[in-house]
Amino acid sequence: MKTMRITVWIFAGFVALMAAAVLIGGDKIPWNRFFGGSGGGQPVAAAFDKPFEVIDFNGNKFDQDSLKGKPSAIFFGYTFCPDVCPNTLSEASDWMEALGKDADKVRIIFVTVDPERDTKQKVKDYLDSFDERFLGLTGTKEQVASIVKAFGVFVEKGEVKDGEYLVSHTSRIYLINGQGRFAGTIGYKEETKNALSKIRRLIASS
Secondary structure (H helix, E strand, C coil), rough: HHHHHHHHHHHHHHHHHHHHHHHHHHCCCCCCHHCCCCCCCHHHHHHHHCCCCECCCCCCCCHHHEEEEEEEEEEECCCCCCCHHHHHHHHHHHHHHHHHHHHHCEEEEEEEECCCCCCHHHHHHHCCCCCCCCCCEECCCCHHHHHHHCCCCEECCCCCCCCCCCCCCCCCCCECCCCCCEEEECCCCCCCHHHHHHHHHHHHHH
């Protein structure tokens, strides 16, 4: 009975915290930040049953077949992101350094969820602040929508104020093996040793 009361109190406290955040922030809570999930999107394992086509920051075509041949760690975000995106890309830069010579055996891919503002050059300039080996993907609204749908990623544009807005989005990283198949995820702010272990297994299995 005591354990049940403690569980109820914890749950009630969590609900109260979320309610307070809504009242203070005035915007919908990006649940993916708390759970690292897809915000109600389709299971990622179904991703590669749906074709997609975007472009990289050099203007080259990138589709589902482009994922084959080399394992990838794929993160969806946007260059105006205030916290989750720069934090994740900074961590990914550290992973690449820790991998040493094995870093060349995996790709870190950043996919924008804000094609209205994230042009090829904007994405390229943004990634230059992290690791030079990172690849950035963008495209038209329709093209970006195709890859977002393929991966079952949650994306929600916030209220526009004076031309500025935030975008809530899935915060986890998708791991894709050398055969272009889903191989797992890395959660937001997951322990470095766990993330590196997953990436090394990804490389070894490809």
